[in-house]
Amino acid sequence: IFRLTQGLQEALDRADLLKTERSDLEYQLENIQVLYSHEKVKMEGTISQQTKLIDFLQAKMDQPAKKKKGLFSRRKEDPSLPTQVPLQYNELKVALEKEKARSAELEEALQKTRIELRSAREEAAHRKISDHPHPSTPATARQQIIMSAIVRSPEHQPTPISLLAPPSSRRKEASTPEEYSRRLKERMHHNIPHRFNVGLNMRATKCAVCLDTVHFGRQASKCL
Structure with a gap:
C-alpha cells in the first residue's frame, strides 16, 4: 500500500508538472501567436508600402519613357516636317503658275478682243465713208457746181x-x-x-x- 501510495503521489506530481509545462507551453504559444500577429501586421504594412513604392517608382519610370518616346517621335516627325513644307510650297508654286498661265490667257484674249473691236470700228468707219462718200464724188461735185452757179448768178449777188x-x-x-x-x-x-x-x-x-x-x-x- 505504501508503494502504491508513493507511486500515486509521484504520478500526481508528474501530472502537476505536466500541467505546469502545458501552461507554460500554452503561454509561449500565445506569445508566439501575438508576436506572429504583430509581425504579420508589420509585414502586411511593409508589403503595402513596398507595393505603393513599387507602383510609384514604376509610374516614374514610365513617365520618362513616354517623354523619351515623345522626344524620339518628335525627332522622327521633325524630319517629316521639312518634307511636308516643300510639298505645300510646291503646291502653292503650281497654283501660282496656273494662275499666271490663266492671267496670260485672259490677257491674250483681251488683246484679241481689242484688236477685233478696233478692226470692227475701222471697218464700220470704212463702210460709213463708202456709204457717204467724200465731196469729191460726182453727187457732191454736182452739188458744188449747182451752188457755184447759184452764187455766180447775176440776179443772186x-x-x-x-x-x-x-x-x-x-x-x-x-x-x-x-x-x-x-x-x-x-x-x-x-x-x-x-x-x-x-x-x-x-x-x-x-x-x-x-x-x-x-x-x-x-x-x-x-x-x-
Missing part, C-alpha cells in the same frame, strides 16, 4: 442790205433743218441773194439740192 444784216439774224434764219431747206428753196425760186460758207456741219441735216443726208462733222456749204 449780195446787196448792201443783206451785207449790213447782223449775223444773229442770219443764224436765226436757219434755226431748224426743215425751215432751212424751205427757205433755201424759196430763195432759189426768188431773187434773194445767197452767201455760202464752207465749214463743218454741226448737226445732221438734209441737203436742199440733192436731198441727201449731211452727217455731223462733214464739210458742207451753208447759206449765211
Whole structure:
C-alpha cells in the first residue's frame, strides 16, 4: 500500500508538472501567436508600402519613357516636317503658275478682243465713208457746181442790205433743218441773194439740192 501510495503521489506530481509545462507551453504559444500577429501586421504594412513604392517608382519610370518616346517621335516627325513644307510650297508654286498661265490667257484674249473691236470700228468707219462718200464724188461735185452757179448768178449777188444784216439774224434764219431747206428753196425760186460758207456741219441735216443726208462733222456749204 505504501508503494502504491508513493507511486500515486509521484504520478500526481508528474501530472502537476505536466500541467505546469502545458501552461507554460500554452503561454509561449500565445506569445508566439501575438508576436506572429504583430509581425504579420508589420509585414502586411511593409508589403503595402513596398507595393505603393513599387507602383510609384514604376509610374516614374514610365513617365520618362513616354517623354523619351515623345522626344524620339518628335525627332522622327521633325524630319517629316521639312518634307511636308516643300510639298505645300510646291503646291502653292503650281497654283501660282496656273494662275499666271490663266492671267496670260485672259490677257491674250483681251488683246484679241481689242484688236477685233478696233478692226470692227475701222471697218464700220470704212463702210460709213463708202456709204457717204467724200465731196469729191460726182453727187457732191454736182452739188458744188449747182451752188457755184447759184452764187455766180447775176440776179443772186449780195446787196448792201443783206451785207449790213447782223449775223444773229442770219443764224436765226436757219434755226431748224426743215425751215432751212424751205427757205433755201424759196430763195432759189426768188431773187434773194445767197452767201455760202464752207465749214463743218454741226448737226445732221438734209441737203436742199440733192436731198441727201449731211452727217455731223462733214464739210458742207451753208447759206449765211
